[in-house]
Amino acid sequence: MKTIYAFLTMVAVASPLAALDQGALSAVAQKFSGTTADEQYLARVELNRLIDTASTPGTGDRAAVTTTLLAVLAAADTPAEAKKYIVRSLANTGTAAAVPALTDMLNGTDARLQEEALQALELIPGDAATASLAAALDAATDGRSKVSLANALATKKATSAIPALAKLVSDADADVAQAAIEALARIGGQPAIDALLAGDTASSDVGKALLIASSGSAEVARQVYTAATDSTVKAAALAALKDSALIDTALQSDDAILRRTALQTGLASGQQSVQQLVTSAYGDLSTDERLLVLAHLDLVQPADAAAQLALTSAAAEDTAEKAAALRALRSADSQEAFAATLAGLADRDRNVSDAASIAIAAMPYAAAESELVAMLKGDNSDAKRNAIKAATYRKIDGLNAILIDIVKGSDKNAGKDALKMLFTTATVADLEAIVSAAKASTDTAQQKMMYAASKKIAERIGTDAATKLVEGL
């Protein structure tokens, strides 16, 4: 292993830019024969380095590299293992000049080299490589080969292979049929569409393939929508069509996927009937449908109607709905929205309180701070404690002084919450005030709590001044 690391370092630092020398390549190829696994790995690294260096844009010559690789491939004494890696290199580096040799391998008897050759032809651009693969597809007799070749031709967007692929769309082997259908989808264009339309358009695979091949053309999408029996396909076709009549019909369907898509598509396109349904009958929607609306609230018009929907859902029983509504209120600017988020902050459900914290932090509601101060100074304990939580997310001027007053006050629970906040925010001056208040306190339990908190605060601040303040407490 140390040898490998040393070699890698040497190769990385010292490789010169040079043409691919056939002798050097042959010598490396020989290292794949009768050697250990470690030696083979090093040979592989050296092989790749030689080829990549000689292929460097601007200084390398891929045509020359291809010629050299082919020469070594053809040599009788090149080990089989080396041939495998050379063919793999041709996939990335090779030019059309490699096609004849690769075609011979594709049609040969060595199964592993056939695989490698096919993959190389898949990536080498040009008509010759495509023709080689298409010819192989015509001649193929086993399912695995047909699938591989269909896939490779799809990668090349080989329109010339469409007739051969069309014949396989209804193949008895389901995997071959699937591969042919998907290949036509990837190739796309009218001839591919025609080939698919000649197949079973009710089949979900053909339906999906048609939508892909046609890049969502409305005409094709309509045919797919009409013929499809699979919800996913039908929904995809509906989304592509954006037909308001079909959307309205789909909304009457028992199919949840279809209805969901119809609702989403209708909202996105501003369809009046969908807008009206959502705003006038929001309470009659199912929870999942309200969640969908909340996810797309920015599409609901007008904006104050949308805000009203969020406020409605902020009072929902379902915690996911409540949380979604609170998240939507993050851009709201009303007392009602602020009150809803404060209520959410006190919710036991983590999802809800998190959503509320996001909303409180981001809300542009100008009166937020003054309302929180009023709650902090008020007599309602629950409101006070919630306001302390909210103060974690909003900057309130003079907050520490207000919190210290709460600590000194008679509301012990609020006092504890205030101290927790002061753990992280108190300055030395605040610490001095807390210690002073603790010393003046006649409530033993309260005093003990304040002393303990003071020591923790001093430790967090970490200065001599802070440490001095709590000495002897």
Added chain:
Amino acid sequence: MIDPDKSLSRRKALKSGLATIVAGSAAPMVLPSRVLGRAGEVGPNSRINVGIVGNGLISKGHRGYCVSNKETQVVALSDVNQAVLDKLVPEVKAAEGACDGYIDYRELCERPDIDAVFSTTPDHWHAAVAIDAMRHGKDVYVEKPMTLTIEEGIAMRAAVERYGAVLQVGSQQRSEWQFRKAAELVRNGYIGEVHTIIARLGGFPPPTQFDEQPVPEGFDYDRWLGPAPWEPYNIERVKGQYSGGWRRFWEYGSRKNGDWGAHHFDIIQWALGMDDSGPDYFVPKGYEGAEHQMHSYANGPKVIRDGDSKGQMIRFIGEKGEVLVSRGGKLETTPAELKGMLLKPNDTHLYKSTNHRADWLNAIRTRKQPICDVEVGHRTSTICQLSGIAERLGRPVKWDPAKEQVIDDPVAARMMDRPRRGPYTLPV
């Protein structure tokens, strides 16, 4: 032609249930509210049926979470290793009441009763499993890095849009408070213009060759390899191990760039506000004496791999300060008061998630994309892959993040994808 001994398993053709479509005549302008809110449809608190594909190391946490979560029910597992299924299916069945096992993940994805799928295989299978799940109407949680190749990422993005799926990428650091806080501090300019970011990734052992071993009984090695090039079996090649195993091989992952890189580059993207874009230049370690791997953004920031991160996982260096952040709640700032500082209402408040899996489940219900959606995952994976391409070629790679194209390097451009060994193609 090609090794006909490896016959394909014939998939069962399952047709999804058909809901009767009411053929309406003229569309009413106002729809009666009763058309929605059906009695008897899936209720708000019904459980999400989950299938898990790939039951190795990382899946354990997901499986445990879903089994113990009242919102979910694990109903199926898929793995290429029968021994894994023999062990885990009875365990899940005992906890959930029912569970099926499949060698071929496609059978799991075709089940109409499954709502959501975890794609927790090695990286080279992530995209195929995820897309197959989505094309069957499932929502997906796919582990990071989202894909092995850039083209796979583009295909995944298309699939999410086409099938309306909710997809979460397992970059769970975004659901940890300190990473969000760090990103918010950077994003809102609290340390000034960021010029350098250091990410600690570490390294793997080299992707060496191994002597061939017999394939264990019940392990479908051909399927484990899937689209990756054929290599002789050795346990070292396939084992799941955080310090190496399959992760050390280019054929199945992007090595450390795809391992820790997928986490840290993701946070860096988030902090820089680059989730719909990315860096444009990648330099491998050792190129013209470069001490560290580096990638840089067009607007200035450089990301250095394994430089001096002062012991933290990510170190952001700005003109006015620094933010250092790691897992385990570690956050340090210069100046120190930045750490406890509250954002102002008009600051950018980043998406808050406190539990990555819960965030995904919530997204499934709300149909709003979760914190690490397909675009986020794709852009981060792209960085992992381009870093790897530069490393393998031993030269810099220039990238156009807007067009998503390699610039002036045809060899590197071809490496945006890899050929797939048949019959393991990428579904659409």
